[in-house]
Amino acid sequence: xxxxxxRISHCFANVFPDVPLAEMPRTSVASLARWDSIAxxxxxxxIGEEFSLDISLDDFEELTSWALIVDYVESRTGNG
Amino acid sequence: xxxxxxxxxxxxxxxxxxxxxxFLVCGFQPLHLLTFLQAHALERLPGEHIEMVTGLxxxxxxxxxxxxxxxxxxxxxxxxxxDLDPRLGLRSSGGWTNAAHxxxxxxxxxxxxxxxxxxxxxxxxxxxxxxxxxxxxxxLGHTVELQATSFELGLQxxxxxxxxxxxxxxxxxxxxxxxxxxxxxxxxRVDPKMGLMAGFPYSAKHADVLAGGLVELLYPTAPKxxxxxxxxxxxxxxxxxEVGVDGVSWSLEHHSQVHALLQQMLALMAGNGVxxxxxxxxxxxxVEQGLSRRDLLVGRDAFFPVLAGWGPKSSTVDxxxxxxxxxxxxxxxxxxxPMELSEVQSAHPAVTxxxxxxxxxxxxxxxxxxxxxxxxxxxxxxxxxxxxASIRSGAEIQRAHSAAxxxxxxxxxxxxxxxxxxxxxxxxxxxxxxxxxxxxxxxxRVPEGDWLARLQSEDAIAATISYEDRFxxxxxxxxxxxxxxxxDIRITSWxxxxxxxxxxxxxxxxxxxxxxxxxxxxxxxxxxxDRNRPLQKFFEEIGVExxxxxxxxxxxxxxSGVRNALPHQISELxx
Numbered sequence: 001x002x003x004x005x006x007r008i009s010h011c012f013a014n015v016f017p018d019v020p021l022a023e024m025p026r027t028s029v030a031s032l033a034r035w036d037s038i039a040x041x042x043x044x045x046x047i048g049e050e051f052s053l054d055i056s057l058d059d060f061e062e063l064t065s066w067a068l069i070v071d072y073v074e075s076r077t078g079n080g
Numbered sequence: 081x082x083x084x085x086x087x088x089x090x091x092x093x094x095x096x097x098x099x100x101x102x103f104l105v106c107g108f109q110p111l112h113l114l115t116f117l118q119a120h121a122l123e124r125l126p127g128e129h130i131e132m133v134t135g136l137x138x139x140x141x142x143x144x145x146x147x148x149x150x151x152x153x154x155x156x157x158x159x160x161x162x163d164l165d166p167r168l169g170l171r172s173s174g175g176w177t178n179a180a181h182x183x184x185x186x187x188x189x190x191x192x193x194x195x196x197x198x199x200x201x202x203x204x205x206x207x208x209x210x211x212x213x214x215x216x217x218x219x220l221g222h223t224v225e226l227q228a229t230s231f232e233l234g235l236q237x238x239x240x241x242x243x244x245x246x247x248x249x250x251x252x253x254x255x256x257x258x259x260x261x262x263x264x265x266x267x268x269r270v271d272p273k274m275g276l277m278a279g280f281p282y283s284a285k286h287a288d289v290l291a292g293g294l295v296e297l298l299y300p301t302a303p304k305x306x307x308x309x310x311x312x313x314x315x316x317x318x319x320x321x322e323v324g325v326d327g328v329s330w331s332l333e334h335h336s337q338v339h340a341l342l343q344q345m346l347a348l349m350a351g352n353g354v355x356x357x358x359x360x361x362x363x364x365x366x367v368e369q370g371l372s373r374r375d376l377l378v379g380r381d382a383f384f385p386v387l388a389g390w391g392p393k394s395s396t397v398d399x400x401x402x403x404x405x406x407x408x409x410x411x412x413x414x415x416x417x418p419m420e421l422s423e424v425q426s427a428h429p430a431v432t433x434x435x436x437x438x439x440x441x442x443x444x445x446x447x448x449x450x451x452x453x454x455x456x457x458x459x460x461x462x463x464x465x466x467x468x469a470s471i472r473s474g475a476e477i478q479r480a481h482s483a484a485x486x487x488x489x490x491x492x493x494x495x496x497x498x499x500x501x502x503x504x505x506x507x508x509x510x511x512x513x514x515x516x517x518x519x520x521x522x523x524x525r526v527p528e529g530d531w532l533a534r535l536q537s538e539d540a541i542a543a544t545i546s547y548e549d550r551f552x553x554x555x556x557x558x559x560x561x562x563x564x565x566x567x568d569i570r571i572t573s574w575x576x577x578x579x580x581x582x583x584x585x586x587x588x589x590x591x592x593x594x595x596x597x598x599x600x601x602x603x604x605x606x607x608x609x610d611r612n613r614p615l616q617k618f619f620e621e622i623g624v625e626x627x628x629x630x631x632x633x634x635x636x637x638x639x640s641g642v643r644n645a646l647p648h649q650i651s652e653l654x655x
Contacts, residue, residue, distance in 0.1 A: 014087035017094070041111060041278045046084050049284065057277055 004051075004074055011046040012066070015039055028065030040064070051077055081292075083112060083284050086119035093122050093129040100530045101131040102298070103152035103206075107140035107163040109279035116284075116291035117156055124299040125527070137279055144198040153206045153536075154529025156294040157199065160281060161213045164188040164239075168218055170275045176220050181231045184220075188235055192242045203251040205504065205536070207528035209297035211255040211290060212243050215270050215281055250505050251528075253297040253458055255290075264289040299527055302515055303457045304432065305406050306355035308397055309346065309383075310415040311367065314436045315339065321362055325369045330377065338444040342436065343377035345448050350382035353464025354455050355404050355471065358386040359396040359413070384472045393420045394427030401428075404471060405578040407517055407611060412454060414447075461508045463555030470579045473551035487647065489584060492549040494648035496588045499544045500596060500655040502535045509544045509559035516575035519558075519586070519618070523609035526573060531561075534572070539564045541597060541655075545576070547585055549648075554580055558589060562602075569599045570631070578614075586618055588646050594636050596652055602634045 001009060012024050016034060019027060029035045035043075044063060048055045053076055055063070063069050081089075104110050104117055118132045133152055135143030140163040147155050162169025165187040167180060174180070202208060221229040247254040264286045275281035282290065312319045317336035318328040330339035350356055356378075360367055367388040371380045385403050387396045393415070401408055408430035415421050416436045425433040434450065437443040507528070514525045526534075534540050545558035558576035562569045576586060593602065604624065608616060619625075622642050624632045 011084060014084050014091065017091040037278075038109075038111065041274070041280070042083075042087075042115070045112065045274075045284065046087065049083050057273060060277060 004077065005070055007050055008047060008066075008070060008073060011043065011050050014046055015043045025066050028067075030064075035064075044069075047073065053077075081116065081119060081288050083115065086115045086288075089119045089122055090115065096127060096129040098129050098131055100154060100527065100533050101133050101150070101152045102154045102156065102529070103133045103135075103147040103150055105135060105140070105143045105147050105155055105157040106160070107138055107143070108160060108275075108281055109137050110134045111274075111278060111280035111287075112284050113158065113280070113282060113287045113291055116288045117294060120292050120295035121299065124295055141194060141198055144195065144202055148198075148202045148205065151533065152529070153532035154298055154527060155202060155206045155208045156211075156291075156298065157202075157208055158211045158290070158294070159195070159213055159239075160215060161217060161235075163195075164191045164213070164235075168220075168235075170218070170272055170281065171279065176218060178222065181220070185231065185234055185238075189238055192238055196242055196245060199246060199252065200249060203249050206251070206532060207298060208252045209255065209294040210243070210246055210252055211260070211294060212239050212257060214257070214260055214264070214286070214290060216266055250459065250507065255293050255297060260290070260293060263293065297458075298529070300458055302410075302525075304354075304412050304454045305410040305515070306357065306400075306404050306412070307346070307349065307451070307455070308357045308359050308400055308411065308413045310393075310417070310420065310436070311358060311360040311362065311370065311388075313416040313438055314414060315343065315346075315358075316370070317438060320366055320370045325366065325373065328370060336438070338438050338441055340377055341444060341448060345451060346382065347378040349451070349455055350378065351465060352455070352457075352460050353467045355406070355467060356383050357400040357404070358383050358388070359393055359400060359415075360386075360388045361390055361393070362388045364388040381469075392423060392427075394424050397424050397428055397431065405518070405581070412451070457511070459507055459511075461511065461555070463508060463557070466553060466555050467579070469552055470554045474579055474581075487645075489647035492551070492583070492647070494547065494549040494583060496585055496592075496648045496650045497546040497653070498589065498592045498596075498650065499546070499653040500542065501544075501653055502540065502542045502655060504532050504535055506544065508556045509542065509561070512556070512559045512575050512577060513561070513573045516577060517609070517611035518578050518614040519574075519576040519581065520609070520612045520615055521571060521574040521604050522607040523612055524573065524605075524607070526561075534561060534563075537563065541569060541593075543589065543593065545585060545589055547580055547583065547648075549583075558585060560589065560593070564597070564599070565603075567600045568603050568633075569593065569597055569601075570603045570605065572605045574604070574615075581614065584647055587622075587643060588648060588650055590622075590634070590639060591643060591646060592650060592652055594639060596654070600636045603631045604633070606632050 009021055009024055044055050044060055051073055063072055102121060104114050114132055114134060118130060121130050133150060135146045165184045166172040167174035167184055217232055221232055223229055243254050246252045268283055269286040270281060271283040309315055316328040316330050316339050320328050329336045330343055331337060346356055385400055387399060397413055401411055408428050412432045412434060413424050414434050414436055418435060421433040421435055424431060434447060510528055510531045535542060541562045541564060543560040544556050546556045547554045557580040560571060561573040562571040623638060624634050
């Protein structure tokens with residue numbers, strides 16, 4: 001994992017503490033039952049706070065997997 | 081605290097023992113407020129996990145009723161404008177026209193009356209931290225933002241009247257909107273994106289501040305108990321030994337008004353039960369003359385002891401702490417001289433030493449606020465006004481006791497009253513449990529919600545002990561909480577104020593407890609602490625083995641054998 005992915009993994013662990021680090025890259029709304037609307041808001045708020053990002057309403061709807069979130073953060077922080 | 085820090089803290093406590101649940105009552109989606117509330121509560125209760133309970137989105141009255149029906153005895157209740165009328169929130173399209181204003185006003189008034197009734201009912205079973213609407217009102221006025229409209233002021237007045245009424249009800253603690261304004265700027269409180277998307281209207285920063293304030297109300301920091309004050313250039317301006325009794329001042333006229341402010345503060349604190357003492361490097365006679373000036377704004381009787389001499393201040397402070405019989409960590413020392421402060425601080429590291437800077441009014445203002453925060457407490461009790469007088473009479477009793485022969489206690493005309501009534505409105509027993517260190521069976525502090533929950537148990541037995549004698553009334557000075565387990569009573573809390581030591585009130589308490597409860601054995605949830613040596617000494621005296629494995633016990637047979645004659649008249653109020 002690069003630095004951005006490590007920081008994202010910390011946010012994931014804060015919201016989904018029982019998901020092992022190795023499984024995080026495979027997680028999505030579809031694969032993780034506890035990833036509901038409340039968890040989605042909490043997770044993206046935590047990631048927004050970690051990277052000082054203001055995540056738009058539309059992006060809140062679309063960032064529904066680890067992979068999408070990593071791509072999004074890397075593109076927003078210019079580290080893609 | 082950041083959201084990530086709050087989440088980490090919560091996760092780190094997942095497997096810890098669970099304390100009593102906390103109910104967050106609000107009409108919006110609780111989201112980050114719930115997270116921050118839980119995290120701040122966990123910070124206050126190290127070693128525990130706390131279950132958080134919430135209600136349904138958009139139903140504040142229903143959620144208040146749910147809290148009342150739940151087993152939660154600790155409640156954080158957060159009101160927002162759209163709980164009073166949905167048109168005042170972001171998620172309604174009901175209209176902001178001038179024509180709607182009268183109807184909005186009426187709806188808010190009626191809703192506040194209804195909420196007040198529900199909250200009052202809830203307060204009978206739970207401790208409540210209540211926050212009024214903290215979001216800015218929607219732009220409903222016809223004026224520019226800085227010009228208030230009658231309509232907006234009217235809404236704020238309705239809320240103010242509601243909060244005022246709630247603040248007068250025991251068990252309800254209202255978050256001061258002025259405090260919140262300084263801790264969380266109004267402009268950064270609202271998060272419209274989260275409000276529209278998730279029904280959560282607050283910025284994370286505001287949620288953090290709001291949660292921190294609510295937790296402080298629910299689990300207040302233990303207040304300091306005693307303030308030791310210097311005289312020259314602190315209580316008054318001038319060196320009394322040099323300028324004479326009439327030369328010291330505390331007035332605008334003499335440019336010494338800051339001392340008048342301090343004196344007013346001290347008079348207020350004395351009335352609220354704070355112990356005040358004087359430590360002065362002066363001749364005792366001139367100190368007495370100075371303190372007897374009739375224009376002093378705090379009465380001479382507010383101070384005990386008054387110690388003047390030329391020895392080190394640390395020795396004087398030591399003598400005062402012994403006279404008060406309280407821990408040094410409950411004491412604040414106030415002096416204008418940095419060298420004296422340093423000397424006292426070095427000898428008594430646990431004492432909070434504060435500098436009085438009479439030439440810096442801003443620093444004095446900050447100091448007065450600091451004193452309020454160090455000594456402030458949720459409620460004032462009748463016992464608070466008796467405290468200084470009873471410590472003074474306690475010293476007289478000690479002197480008389482030393483001089484007298486025989487059964488001195490029997491000459492006091494003491495009357496012990498033990499109430500077994502489990503009254504959740506009487507918060508004095510809880511205050512005693514949470515501030516007493518020396519005669520304390522385990523030193524365990526009990527959050528108000530836990531205490532209320534224990535009182536509600538049918539097996540619970542609670543006793544509140546009051547005392548008076550010919551030297552005066554001490555008020556309610558001891559409290560005991562236990563649970564019946566067959567023929568045993570397991571005592572989970574037992575404390576007695578240091579003002580009541582040496583009067584055999586503890587013997588009367590055990591005698592009454594055995595007799596009234598019919599128990600044949602008392603078991604004590606005892607823990608030795610570095611402060612409860614007086615309790616341990618009492619256990620040794622009556623033969624309770626506090627160092628034995630398992631919980632120490634006292635059987636009725638054993639107690640009957642070791643119990644001496646009890647010196648006081650006793651009355652008991654049954655449950």
